[in-house]
Amino acid sequence: MRRSLLALLAAPALLLGACDDGAEVVEPTEQAPATADANGADDAAQTTSPAGSSDDGAAADDSAVTSLAPDEVEGGEDGQAAADRAKEFLLALVDADPAACTLMLSFTDTTQPMAQVPEDLELCQQQLPETMSAAVEAQGLGEEGRDILGAMQISGAEVNAEGDTAVIDEDNYSELFAESMGDSTMTLVKIDGEWFVDVERFLETP
Known part of the structure; x- marks a missing residue:
């Protein structure tokens, strides 16, 4: 499951390359989903819940890692x-x-x-849904993958x-998610007070 989700998150590279070159989007190559026992139970088993938290599966385990106060995380508020x-x-x-396009910098x-760049926004909003829907299908994910990602915590x-x-x-x-993301990083830029x-x-x- 972890490998499948990481492959899914890499799918925008196909979209971005196509948009940048003005070419047609190439849908992701279908891959066999990573093996997960009992709907991702292995992932849940490898996650340690903090003392006093419930252990109800992958989503419950990860959501139990509650967000710290802003002054206690890297980078503060x-x-x-x-x-x-x-x-x-x-x-x-x-x-x-398509709303994901409004959370990105321009191509x-x-x-x-x-x-703020209408041409890029229109192209992204047209192509991202098709590209990402194909990626979700190719990776054999669905509600389970979405739920696990939704339970992920990012602290600072x-x-x-x-x-x-x-x-x-x-x-x-x-x-x-730390293991599946490995050395991969995400970079954000603040413009007019927003990331x-x-x-x-x-x-x-790196």
């Missing part, structure tokens, strides 16, 4: 705001929701949010000295 935006973006991707002008992010760039890495993910995913550096490996 800004770091947690970036983390919350990153999770919002990932959920929108899995839902094949053609990475100094602006995509919503490394914010630079200027306060305008945040990087999320494995240290910021709850246990259920946007830098699509050029999405799931970048």
Whole structure:
């Protein structure tokens, strides 16, 4: 399940490359889903619930990792705001929701949010649903994968000295996702007080 979800999250690279080149989107190559025992029970078993929390499966285990106060996470309030935006973006991707496009920087002008570049926004909103729906189907996911991703916690992010760039890495993910994300990072840029995913550096490996 972890490998399947990571492959799913990598699918936007196909979309972004196609949009950038002005070419037709190529749907993801169908792959066999990663093996999971009893609907992902192995993942749940590998996640340790904090003392006093219930153990009701993968989603319950991961959601039990409650968010810390903003001053207790990496990057403080800004770091947690970036983390919350990153999770919002990932959920929108899995839902094949065109709204994900408004959470990104522009394809053609990475100094602006995509919503401020109408041509990019229109192209993204047209192509993202088809691309992501195909990716979800190819990976054999569905409600289970969405539920697991929804239960993922992201705590803070490394914010630079200027306060305008945040990087999320494995240290910021709850246990259920830290292993699957590996060395991959997510970079967000703050513009006019809001965080946007830098699509050029999405799931970048240092």
